[in-house]
Amino acid sequence: xxxxxxxxxxxxxxxxxxxxxxxxxxxxxxxxxxxxxxxxxxxxxxxxxxxxxxxxxxxxxxxxxxxxxxxxxxxxxxxxxxxxxxxxxxxxxxxxxxxxxxxxxxxxxxxxxxxxxxxxxxxxxxxxxxxxxxxxxxxxxxxxxxxxxxxxxxxxxxxxxxxxxxxxxxxxxxxxxxxxxxxxxxxxxxxxxxxxxxxxxxxxxxxxxxxxxxxxxxxxxxxxxxxxxxxxxxxxxxxxxxxxxxxxxxxxxxxxxxxxxxxxxxxxxxxxxxxxxxxxxxxxxxxxxxxxxxxxxxxxxxxxxxxxxxxxxx
Amino acid sequence: xxxxxxxxxxxxxxxxxxxxxxxxxxxxxxxxxxxxxxxxxxxxxxxxxxxxxxxxxxxxxxxxxxxxxxxxxxxxxxxxxxxxxxxxxxxxxxxxxxxxxxxxxxxxxxxxxxxxxxxxxxxxxxxxxxxxxxxxxxxxxxxxxxxxxxxxxxxxxxxxxxxxxxxxxxxxxxxxxxxxxxxxxxxxxxxxxxxxxxxxxxxxxxxxxxxxxxxxxxxxxxxxxxxxxxxxxxxxxxxxxxxxxxxxxxxxxxxxxxxxx
Numbered sequence: 001x002x003x004x005x006x007x008x009x010x011x012x013x014x015x016x017x018x019x020x021x022x023x024x025x026x027x028x029x030x031x032x033x034x035x036x037x038x039x040x041x042x043x044x045x046x047x048x049x050x051x052x053x054x055x056x057x058x059x060x061x062x063x064x065x066x067x068x069x070x071x072x073x074x075x076x077x078x079x080x081x082x083x084x085x086x087x088x089x090x091x092x093x094x095x096x097x098x099x100x101x102x103x104x105x106x107x108x109x110x111x112x113x114x115x116x117x118x119x120x121x122x123x124x125x126x127x128x129x130x131x132x133x134x135x136x137x138x139x140x141x142x143x144x145x146x147x148x149x150x151x152x153x154x155x156x157x158x159x160x161x162x163x164x165x166x167x168x169x170x171x172x173x174x175x176x177x178x179x180x181x182x183x184x185x186x187x188x189x190x191x192x193x194x195x196x197x198x199x200x201x202x203x204x205x206x207x208x209x210x211x212x213x214x215x216x217x218x219x220x221x222x223x224x225x226x227x228x229x230x231x232x233x234x235x236x237x238x239x240x241x242x243x244x245x246x247x248x249x250x251x252x253x254x255x256x257x258x259x260x261x262x263x264x265x266x267x268x269x270x271x272x273x274x275x276x277x278x279x280x281x282x283x284x285x286x287x288x289x290x291x292x293x294x295x296x297x298x299x300x301x302x303x304x305x306x307x308x309x310x311x312x313x314x
Numbered sequence: 315x316x317x318x319x320x321x322x323x324x325x326x327x328x329x330x331x332x333x334x335x336x337x338x339x340x341x342x343x344x345x346x347x348x349x350x351x352x353x354x355x356x357x358x359x360x361x362x363x364x365x366x367x368x369x370x371x372x373x374x375x376x377x378x379x380x381x382x383x384x385x386x387x388x389x390x391x392x393x394x395x396x397x398x399x400x401x402x403x404x405x406x407x408x409x410x411x412x413x414x415x416x417x418x419x420x421x422x423x424x425x426x427x428x429x430x431x432x433x434x435x436x437x438x439x440x441x442x443x444x445x446x447x448x449x450x451x452x453x454x455x456x457x458x459x460x461x462x463x464x465x466x467x468x469x470x471x472x473x474x475x476x477x478x479x480x481x482x483x484x485x486x487x488x489x490x491x492x493x494x495x496x497x498x499x500x501x502x503x504x505x506x507x508x509x510x511x512x513x514x515x516x517x518x519x520x521x522x523x524x525x526x527x528x529x530x531x532x533x534x535x536x537x538x539x540x541x542x543x544x545x546x547x548x549x550x551x552x553x554x555x556x557x558x559x560x561x562x563x564x565x566x567x568x569x570x571x572x573x574x575x
Binding site: 052053054074077078080082084086087088089090091092093097101102104105106107109133149 | 316317320321323324327328331332335336400403404405406407408409410411412413414415
């Protein structure tokens with residue numbers, strides 16, 4: 001069996017008293033697309049900084065293709081392509097200059113580097129913007145230059161921290177498709193963090209990070225299967241009162257999350273009707289559906305992935 | 315070759331491109347020494363004859379090598395603001411995860427700043443005849459070589475300090491605190507002769523003193539009297555070379571420290 005691309009063992013990191021990572025262990029196989037789902041502050045970025053050799057973990061170990069991130073940072077960096085959450089472009093250089101210059105750091109230069117940079121920028125629909133300075137590009141376009149830059153040295157492992165932030169849905173679909181192609185054609189292993197559900201759905205396996213802990217790890221479908229058949233969401237003027245009433249009359253325990261009640265049950269439509277009929281005045285709306293990954297997160301942690309409804313991406 | 319020369323050349327090239335694309339930096343860097351030379355030169359020449367220099371020497375002439383030193387000092391140190399900029403824009407993070415050593419990164423940055431300082435020093439050298447200093451091909455080459463060594467040391471000093479700074483405001487505050495005294499007490503404005511003992515000692519340990527001296531010697535070689543009472547050329551060269559090496563090691567050490575914010 002080939003060596004895992006990433007192997008993390010009891011990784012812990014403390015910022016002073018605060019535990020950003022609390023004993024995390026998991027492995028990513030070569031050629032796998034592995035996603036980390038979790039709210040901001042869940043530890044994703046800390047984990048990425050450790051894997052990209054920028055931060056030394058408090059304890060535990062991380063290995064990239066068998067090389068320890070603390071002991072052999074140079075070996076590790078040779079295998080890595082990283083896209084951080086914040087941009088890492090030089091705004092004074094043009095798109096093509098940024099990509100080619102990055103190639104120089106990896107020993108890729110001259111005509112080879114330029115050809116590959118043009119090819120990548122073309123793939124991300126930037127063929128007509130290659131000579132524009134990055135400072136004049138919109139956030140979404142910068143993001144694409146960023147991706148092209150990370151891909152230029154053909155990394156064996158791609159670390160992507162919220163890669164599709166700032167991309168519109170069309171570009172995001174295209175990008176997800178591109179990752180599939182990349183894995184198929186070049187065997188690239190991809191470890192990404194995301195809070196966009198359909199992007200997370202497309203991963204082979206997903207780890208759910210919450211408050212520095214890995215609370216679940218499985219294929220997206222398997223994770224969703226853990227939640228009962230349907231998820232019913234009830235909105236009410238007085239959620240607390242309704243919660244008590246439902247508990248008493250219908251003998252289920254709704255979860256109060258972010259001002260609305262949630263119930264997992266096998267037959268959502270029947271339960272929804274029952275609620276409507278029993279409490280016609282208290283309920284403002286009832287909806288039900290198959291569980292999403294966010295429902296998985298809520299059922300594991302009792303909290304939503306995003307704090308407010310309006311920050312939820314489409 | 316591709317693991318050292320290529321990344322170094324590339325980072326160096328980026329420094330130069332960045333500088334040229336920021337018009338305000340370009341203008342400031344070109345005009346500032348001119349303004350200093352004309353205003354300070356005009357102000358001091360009426361009331362002040364630097365002790366230890368030949369009688370006929372005008373202040374503007376004494377001051378000229380000091381202005382060359384200032385051009386090198388300011389350009390070299392302020393070029394390192396790109397490290398603060400790069401940290402803010404995230405560019406630095408991309409460089410730090412590349413498979414190149416920290417020494418390579420520092421060397422690239424330092425050579426970029428050195429190139430800028432050298433270019434400006436040579437540009438300003440064109441004005442030497444106005445100061446009554448006649449240039450020869452040899453003296454231009456000598457000043458160029460000294461400028462490279464001095465600038466390399468100063469850029470590394472700048473990198474050493476700037477590496478951990480995270481705001482350009484902080485950068486300006488700290489650098490001005492270091493730059494101005496370093497320049498004032500380098501023999502650029504006045505010689506160490508007849509200064510209070512404490513000032514004389516500061517001037518003696520200030521590496522830039524030896525940079526200014528080396529520039530004076532380079533311009534007046536063959537006429538040592540005109541250089542005034544400054545450290546001898548050989549000592550000056552040893553000190554500026556030593557400073558370049560030590561500051562490069564210090565900057566690399568700073569960049570290699572883990573757990574950066």
